[in-house]
Amino acid sequence: MKLQVKLTFYNAIFQALIVIAIGILLPIIIQRVVYNHIDKRLHARADKMMKIIELGGLDDIIKDQECSFDQYNIFKEEYVSISPLSFMPQNFGKDSIENAERNIENEVVKHRVLSRSFLYDNQLYQIEIGEGLSTVEQLNHTINKFTLWMVVIIVLISALMNMTLVQLLLEPFNRIVTKKLKTIHHPATFVEDRIRTSTYEFSYLDQSINEMMIKIRSAFDIEREFITNVSHELLTPISILQNRIENILSDSSLPHDAAVKIVESQKTLLRLSKVIRALLYISKIENEQFLKNENADLQTVTYEVIDELEDRLLQKDIKVHKEWRNDFEMNKCNKSLIHTMLFNLVSNAIKYNKEKGEIFITGKRIDDYFLLSIKDTGIGISEDHLPHIFDRFKRFRPEDEMSYGLGLPIVRTIANFHHIRIEVSSVLNSGTEFRLFFSDTIS
Amino acid sequence: MNVLIVEDERQLSHEIEIFLTKQGYQCDVAFTGKSASEKIYVNSYDFVLLDIGLPDYNGFNLLREAKQSGKESAFIIVTARGSTDDKITGLDLGADDYLSKPFSLLELQARMQAILRRKHGLKNNTIEINGFVLDIQNRTVSFKNNPINLTKKEFDILHYMALHKNRVITRVQLTEHIWGDVLEEDYESNYIDVHIKNLRKKLSVYGNTDFIETVRGIGYRLNMA
Numbered sequence: 001m002k003l004q005v006k007l008t009f010y011n012a013i014f015q016a017l018i019v020i021a022i023g024i025l026l027p028i029i030i031q032r033v034v035y036n037h038i039d040k041r042l043h044a045r046a047d048k049m050m051k052i053i054e055l056g057g058l059d060d061i062i063k064d065q066e067c068s069f070d071q072y073n074i075f076k077e078e079y080v081s082i083s084p085l086s087f088m089p090q091n092f093g094k095d096s097i098e099n100a101e102r103n104i105e106n107e108v109v110k111h112r113v114l115s116r117s118f119l120y121d122n123q124l125y126q127i128e129i130g131e132g133l134s135t136v137e138q139l140n141h142t143i144n145k146f147t148l149w150m151v152v153i154i155v156l157i158s159a160l161m162n163m164t165l166v167q168l169l170l171e172p173f174n175r176i177v178t179k180k181l182k183t184i185h186h187p188a189t190f191v192e193d194r195i196r197t198s199t200y201e202f203s204y205l206d207q208s209i210n211e212m213m214i215k216i217r218s219a220f221d222i223e224r225e226f227i228t229n230v231s232h233e234l235l236t237p238i239s240i241l242q243n244r245i246e247n248i249l250s251d252s253s254l255p256h257d258a259a260v261k262i263v264e265s266q267k268t269l270l271r272l273s274k275v276i277r278a279l280l281y282i283s284k285i286e287n288e289q290f291l292k293n294e295n296a297d298l299q300t301v302t303y304e305v306i307d308e309l310e311d312r313l314l315q316k317d318i319k320v321h322k323e324w325r326n327d328f329e330m331n332k333c334n335k336s337l338i339h340t341m342l343f344n345l346v347s348n349a350i351k352y353n354k355e356k357g358e359i360f361i362t363g364k365r366i367d368d369y370f371l372l373s374i375k376d377t378g379i380g381i382s383e384d385h386l387p388h389i390f391d392r393f394k395r396f397r398p399e400d401e402m403s404y405g406l407g408l409p410i411v412r413t414i415a416n417f418h419h420i421r422i423e424v425s426s427v428l429n430s431g432t433e434f435r436l437f438f439s440d441t442i443s
Numbered sequence: 444m445n446v447l448i449v450e451d452e453r454q455l456s457h458e459i460e461i462f463l464t465k466q467g468y469q470c471d472v473a474f475t476g477k478s479a480s481e482k483i484y485v486n487s488y489d490f491v492l493l494d495i496g497l498p499d500y501n502g503f504n505l506l507r508e509a510k511q512s513g514k515e516s517a518f519i520i521v522t523a524r525g526s527t528d529d530k531i532t533g534l535d536l537g538a539d540d541y542l543s544k545p546f547s548l549l550e551l552q553a554r555m556q557a558i559l560r561r562k563h564g565l566k567n568n569t570i571e572i573n574g575f576v577l578d579i580q581n582r583t584v585s586f587k588n589n590p591i592n593l594t595k596k597e598f599d600i601l602h603y604m605a606l607h608k609n610r611v612i613t614r615v616q617l618t619e620h621i622w623g624d625v626l627e628e629d630y631e632s633n634y635i636d637v638h639i640k641n642l643r644k645k646l647s648v649y650g651n652t653d654f655i656e657t658v659r660g661i662g663y664r665l666n667m668a
Contacts, residue, residue: 235523239545243458260660
């Protein structure tokens, strides 16, 4: 998941939680506030009633109330009732407030009711002052609804702003990813331009990548220099020896026995020279000293290799079955490297094959890949050895006595260089199959 | 034929000189780019064997200068770096051929002869051995106008032995010639012997193949008057 998506996602979850919390808490809070206000008012009214009773007496009030109640209380919003009590309540002298339904004028209406008991003329009375709740509840509902919508809108706006902000904040990071991580395949093509950002972490990241790439590049340069030095310093003496041996051999006065020994030395020297050349070859590919600027039709290259090996096929009387279902053009490749890779694979398929054996070469498209399979009916590779066949200088089979164990490492290096995936499967005494998966975008 | 050997490794240039002198070439040597430049300017050579990796001079510049001054010499560039880039650069600058160290002296001689053939535009480009006719241009062999079906490698081997007639060619030299560019597994194989066996078999249908002689423990020799 992308960081930007993640951040936006977490933000959205957080905001949604806020909305839910407000949705739950808001009605409770509003109700509390409203009740608080009503209660204050009820207390004040009760106090006022008590004063009136002290000054004017209870009888007047009752009389007054009874005659004017209807007229002033059409909506049953408020009411006052005074009634005698026959027992002493537990909370005498204290006000109690509760929500209760009161029947007023034959209509049951929900009220907030304050009740207070008092002594008048040695008689216990209870005064109840009520305020209707229906309007208040409606108001509550409206306020709740309004506030909730407001919160939702604010959250949406803030989520949008968040997204934009995150995008803006991460923009330098995205640039680091696309400019420095995705497009750079080789230290030589690395551009050390700094990405402009005021964010410390990104600037640090960018700087670290730069420093790392510069280190890698210098390691590459050192290796390149090493390769050049080895090439010159080892291949020159070999060259001298080789030519000297050739000159000695052309001397007609050389005794035959000595000549045979010198020829043996020539073979040893060839071995040394081939190992050094193969190692240099691998290093050069790994050091990206080969260009990938050619197009090659894979079928053409494969068939060229088979042609080139015609004699060896004839020698062992091996039949090649070619099946090419789709065309495949390699872009940006190195033709001579591809040729070498296929040559080594096909020549192995011959070398480790049986007399009158067979080789199946198949090229076909499978989904996003082009598959080239080279399958032989040879001696196979045992399961223990299979994971190590691409290791340098590994020789497992008796036929390997005369090889230096660099054929398959070269194949792997070339395949890696071209981003070609290799799979190998083998059954001992029955054959080996190498499957090469070429992707459409090779570079 | 005059050859200038431009090579800073004295031992190497000495071996090349011995070989080419034996083959009848007049050899001159230069150990530095500077002296090579002077020699090319003053003398006229048929061949210049030029090591690209000179300590004092960029071999490519030397080649460029010589080509610009209109020298007719054929240039064979030699490098120990063995990179394809060098090869392309050299050939683009007008070099006639390219060899990577280490190379066989027989290979050098074969390349020089090929350059000569190209330069002189030899149309009738055939070698005759005991009635067998090798057409170098079309890479075919025939006997009294009967074409003989050889594989590419078999033709290469026969041609190479004909070029170096009357001298022993070791298996290593033949291997290097026909598989030299290929970095493959075997450092010692019997491929050459099988090739020769098949070659003899195919030729013997038409005539005597005793001219291909096996020199025990060493290699092969093509005997030709």
